Amino acid sequence: MALLSLRGLTKRFGETMALDRLDLDVAPGEFLTLLGGSGSGKSTLLRVVAGFEAADAGAVLLDGQEIGAVPPHARPLNMMFQSYALFPHLSVAGNVAYGLKRDGVPRGERDRRVAEVLALVGLEGFGRRLPYRLSGGQKQRVALARALVKRPRLLLLDEPLGALDANLRERTGFELRAVQRETGAAFIMVTHDQNEALALADRVAVLEGGRLVQSGPPRAVYERPATRFVAGFLGAANVLEGGPDGAGGFGCPALPATLRPGTPVEAGTTACALRPERIALLPAPSQGPNTARGVVEEVAFRGDDSLLLVRTPGGALLRVGHAEEDGAPPPRGSMVHLGWEAASVVPLLG
C-alpha cells in the first residue's frame, strides 16, 4: 500500500491554482523528486502534506488515514526547510534534540539519538556550536539531522541543495541518497534543478501549473517525455511542430523531413521531441526519413561536448550535441548532414 496518497488535491491562492486536482502516490522507502518551475505548485504540495496549508479540495492520506484535519505538530512526518530554519538561539545539539524533547523522550535516550544522527550526517563534535558559526553545508546537515532524528517514515525536503554552491551540491546529493537508503524513509524532495531530480530520485514527478504532467523513473521520463513542457524542461530537447503524415510517420514542415518515430503517432499529435545528443552528423548526404541537412549557426563548447545550432532549410533551429571524441566540431557556416534513430523521436501528447 502507498505510504502517502494525494487524491484530487486542489489549492487556490486568489485567482491562481497552486494545485489542480493532483493525484500522487508515494511508496514506503521511495525517493521521489517533485520537479517544476517556479509557480508549478511543488512547494505548495509539500506545505499541504506538512499541514502548513489546508487544501481547498481533495484528500491527503498517510497509511490510508486521511490527515487533512490533523495539525502539523501531530503529523508523523518531518520537513527540511529550504532556508533550513535552524533555531538561532539553540546549539546544534539543541536544534536536533528539539523534536525529541517535544515527544518527551528521556534525557539519556535523547542524547544518544542526537549523537547517532549527528554521526549519520558527519557532524560529530559540532553539538555545542551555535548555528551562526556553521558554514552553509554544515547548516544543511543540521537541518537534515533535525528532520531525521524522530525517525519519520516520510521526509519532505524543500530544495535541500538549493542554497549550496555547485561543488558541494553534487557531494551532498550523494550523501542525501545514502542517508535515505540507510534510514529507509520515503523522501519527497522538491527541486527546480533537473540534474538533481534525475540523479537522486527513484522516481521523478514533473509538475506544471499545479498539475502532475508526468511521473516515472528518471530514465523513462528523460527518454520519453510526455509533453512539450517535460521535453523542454528535462534536458532541453528539440520540440518539432507538425502532425501525422497519414503514412504512419510525422510530418514536420520546418525541418523538412519525414520522421518515423519508433512508436505510433496518434491522431492529434502536434509535436515530437528529439534530444540534441541523439542527433548524429552523417559523413555524406542521405535521403530518407529521419535525416536532415542544415547550416551551422553557432558552436558552443561545453567541456565534454559541443552544442551546435543548426538551421534547416525549412527554418527550424535544431540543437545538436557533438561529442568531443568525434573530433573537432564543424565550423560555423558549414553545411552538415544530420541523422537519428527512429526510437529517438518521441511523439508528445500536449
Add this chain to the structure above:
Amino acid sequence: MRRLPLILPALWLGLLVAMPLLVVLVLSLSFPAEGIPPFSLPNCAEGVNTESFTLLLEDPFYRDAFLGALAVAGGTGLLCLMLAFPMALGLARAAPSWRPLLLALVLLPFWTGFLPRLGAWIGLLRDEGWINGLLQSLGLIEAPLPLLYSWPALFLGMVHAYLPFAVLPLYASLSRIDPVLEEAAADLGATGPVAFLTVTLPLALPGAAAAFLLVFIPAAGEYVIPELLGPPSAQLVGRVLWGEFFQNRDWPVAAALAVVLLILLILPIRLFQRLEARR
C-alpha cells in the same frame, strides 16, 4: 574635510552632553550659599564640598526617594512590557500593507503635547471628572472615588506616556524573527503555545530587555507625572530634585541627586551592553 563627520558629533557631544554633565558634577561638589546664584564653587581655600553626597547617603528621605523611583520605573517597565508584547506581536504579524498605519497609531500620542495628554487624564480622573460623573449618574457610587492623586493614577500616566518606547524595540526584534521558525517547531511536534515559548519568546528577549531599559531609564527620573497624577506620598527622586532646586534652593544637593541618579542608571545600561556583546 574627511574628519568633519567625526568632528561634528564630537562637538555635539562635547557641548550638549559633556559640558552640562561637568557643570552638574562641579555643582554637586560646591558649597551652598545665600545669594544669586545660591552656591560658591570649590576653591583652593575650602577644597570641595562632599557634604551633599553624605547627606544623600545618610538621610533615609533621599534613600527612599531613590528606591521609590527605581520601584516605580521598574513597575512601569514591566507593565509596559506586558502591554507592548501583544501589541508588537500583532504589528509584526499584521499584513505588510497594514503595518505603516498600525505603527502610526502607536506613535500617535507623540504627535500631541505631553501636558495636554496628562491634562486629559486629570479631566477623566478628578472628583468631578468624567469617570466619577458617569459612575454617579449611573447610580453605581454615591460619593466620588478618589481616582486622581493615587498610585494607580501615577502608573496609569507612566504607562500611557512610555508605552510606545516599549512597543518599538519589541516590534523591531519580533519582526526580525523568521515565521518559518515557528513552522519548523510545529513540524517537530510543538503546539502553538509551546513553539511560542521555546522559539519566539527566547528570540525576542534582547528586544524585551531594550524595551524595558528604554522605559526604565527616563521613568526613573520622571517628575511631571508623579507631580500631576501621583499621591503626595510619591516623593520620588525627580520630585525631590525639583524641590531641592526650586524650593530649598540647595543647588549642590539637587546636583548631587542628579549625579547619583545618573550613576544608578549607568549600571543597568552597562549590564545590558555586556549581555548584548555576549550574544
